[in-house]
Amino acid sequence: MxxxxxxxxxxxxxxxxxxxxxxxxxxxxxxxxxxxxxxxxxxxxxxxxxxxxxxxxxxxxxxxxLTGDEAARAKEQSKKLAFRKLLEDRKRELDAEELSELEKDLNVYIKEKEESITADELFDSEE
Known part of the structure; x- marks a missing residue:
């Protein structure tokens, strides 16, 4: 055949x-x-x-x-889950961006502090 x-x-x-x-x-x-x-x-x-x-x-x-009402409910639930996942992914991206900005700010602050401290101040604070 x-x-x-x-x-x-x-x-x-x-x-x-x-x-x-x-x-x-x-x-x-x-x-x-x-x-x-x-x-x-x-x-x-x-x-x-x-x-x-x-x-x-x-x-x-x-x-x-699935068919009928059952299929419609499942489709709606799927949309909600997809939207929730999208929100969570976006939040993670924003958190990573914010953390990166905080790290940059902290590095600038530390560098400025290090540059402003003189050798005498550094040794005086150890005593």
Missing amino acids: DSMDIISLPVEFDSQKIDGRFRLVNIAAQRAKELASGAEPKIQTKAKKVTTIAIQEAIANKIEF
């Missing part, structure tokens, strides 16, 4: 879990992106194309996905 035969064969899937071909295509497309980005396949297959592997995984019910 060549690849053209496979393409023309109807794809059978669990209609209790996946409610239509459109959903199957969306699930497989998202999974194909993950596979293309380096994710490991969840099934053993001879297929080489990420799209074929993704469809096979979806048909085998190896891909977890």
